[in-house]
Amino acid sequence: METWNELKDSQPKVVQLLQRSLEKDRLAHAYLFEGSKGTGKKQIAFQLAKSFLCKKNEGAEPCLVCADCKRIDHRNHPDVHIIEPEGLSIKKQQVEHLQKEFTYRGVESGKKVYIVDQADKMTASAANSLLKFLEEPTAPTLAVLMTERASSVLPTIQSRSQQLSFSPLPREKFIERLEKEGISRTLSTLIAGLTQSYEEAIALMESDWIAQARSVVIQLNEELYERPHQVFLTIQDKWIPTFKERRELELGLDMILLWLRDLLYTQVGKTDQLVFADQQTLLEQQALSSSQEKTSQSMSFVLEAKRHLSANVNPQLVMEKLFFSIQEG
Template sequence: MMQTWEQLQTIQPNVVRMLTNSILKDRVAHAYLFEGGRGTGKKEISIQFAKSCFCNNKTGAEPCHVCIECKRIDSGNHPDVLFISPDGLSLKKEQIIELQREFSKKSVEAKGKIYILEHADKMTTQAANSLLKFLEEPSGRTVAILLTEQVQQILPTILSRCQILNFKPLPPDLLLEKLIEQGVPNHLGKLVSSLTNNLNEALGILSDEWFAQARTIVIQLNEFLIKRGGSQALLFLQEKWMPHFKEKEQLNTGLDLLLLWFKDLLYILIGKENNIIYIDQTELLEEQSVGYSQKKIADHLALILEAKKRLNANVNPSLLMEQLILKLQEG
C-alpha cells in the first residue's frame, strides 16, 4: 500500500524528519542502519526513501508514486535499487560479492544506486567483512540501507560507518486507530493492539477464528476461577483450554490474554476504568473485582508471568497450566 511521508511520519516522526531533511538538503548519507522491532515500518520507509531519491516528479521530498521510477521501485524491478534477503538462515558472503559486482557497473539511470539489506544481523562473519570493505570503498553515489531487529548482532565496525536510525514500536492507540480504519471492532482492536505493535500481524491474528475462540475460553476460565470450584476449573482446563492452546506459541498467547484480564481487574480496583482492554466485559469484570484485593491481583499477575517463563523453559504445558490454576485458586 502506497504511503506518503506525512502518513509515515505518524508512525516514525523522528526517522521521517531526519530522512526528508537529508533529501531536501541533498545530504544523503552513504550508509544507514534502520533498527527496531518487526512491524515498525523499516522496509516501507526504505522503499519510500528510494523513491524520493529516484523520482523525477517529486514535490519537495515527496515522490509522485506514479512515474516509471516509483512504480519500478514499488514492484521491486528497478535496476538501481537492490533488495538482499538472507539466503536460508543467513546472509552469505557470495550474496555480498554479487552485490559488489552489480554495483561496480555504472548505474542505469546515472542517479546512483541503493541497496537495501534485510535482516542485516543475519550476515555470516565473511559476509560482514565483505560488506565492511564495500562500505569503506563506496563506488559513485551508492547508498546502503541495512535493516535489523537485532542491532546488538551487528559488527561495531559496520555500525560506526552507518547513520543509525531507531524505529520506535507502534503505540497501541495508533495501532488501534489503524485497525478501526480497517473495520475491526473496537473491543477486538483494543485487545490485539495490547499483544502486538505490528499492523500486519494484528490483522493476521484477527482474521483467524482461533483468536476469537481463545478470547472466549479465557473469559470462561476466569468465571470458573472466581466460582472457586477447583475440580470444575481443572475439568474445563482439560476439556476446553488444552485442546485449544495446543502449540507452545498458542499457549503463550493464552497466558497473555489471561494476564490482560487480571490487569483489567486491577484497573477497576484503582479506578482506572479508561485503561480496560476487555471493554465489552466491563460488567463481568466489575462483578469479579469484588472478590479481589490489589495485592491478590499483583500476586496472580506474578504467577502468570512465572508460568510464561517456565513455558519458555520447556516445562510440560498441561502440568504447567494445572499448577497455575491451583495456585490462582489458592489465592
C-alpha cells in the first residue's frame, strides 16, 4: 500500500495531475492511461479508486485503512469493477452484465468505479455501451481505461476521456520492481541496464540465460587483461554458443559496454552506480592498468561492432575484430 506521494517517485507527472484534480474535486469522468507494461498503470488506477471511494481521505490521500480502502486492496470492493478481455476482446455482454449487476445490487457508496484493462480490445459495441453508461450515470462514476497504445483505442473513447501518458520507470524504481519479482539485485541491475521494457525484463528473468551470459562477459573481460591469448578461444567456445540469436548478440555487446562503463566509472572514482557491483575488485585492478582514454576508445569499438552486427557481418568475425581492436588499442 502506497501513498500518492510515494507513487510520485515512479510517475511524477501523472501523479501530480491526479493529486491536483483530487484536491480541487475536479476528477474527469473517464481517464485513459497509456503506457507500456510495468509502468504502474494498474497500481495508480486502484489508488485513484481508493481516493474516489474512501470516506476518510485527507485531500488527495486515501486513508488506506478503512473498509473501502482495504477491500479495494483485496480486489473485492463491490463498487469497483475490473473489465478485462475474455478471449481476444472485451465484448458488449461483459459491459452489460456489469451494468445489470450494479442495478440489482444494493447501493453501497453510491459511487462506482470501472477499471478497464486493455481498453484497445473493446469491440465498438462494448465501447458504446460503456460510453452510454458513463454519460447517463445513475451514480457518480469514474472510469479508468488502460492501454499500451492510445492510438489503438476507439476514437470515441479517446475523445471522451482524459489521456495520461505513463513514462518508463526511473532506473532505480525499475530495479526495485524487478527485485520484487524475486530476482537478485545483481541481475536486476544488469537487466535494468539492458532494457527499459518490463516485458523483455521478465522474459530475460525466466531463463538462466542472463546469468550465463553475464559470466561469459565477465570471463572475457578478465582474460583481456590477464590471459589475452585465451580470449579468442573463449569467444569460440563460450561466446558463440551462448549468444546465438541476433537479440542475444546485441544484449551481449551491450553487456560489454556496461562493463566498460563500469570501468570508466571506477577510473573516475564513481563506484556507487556500478552494474557489475560484485566485480568491483576486478574493475579496480583493471582501472589501474588502463587509462580513461583507452576505455572510451574500447567503448567506441563496441559501438562499431554493434553496427557491423546490424549490417549482418558474421558474429564470430565481429567479436574477434572487436577484441583484437581492444587489445591493440
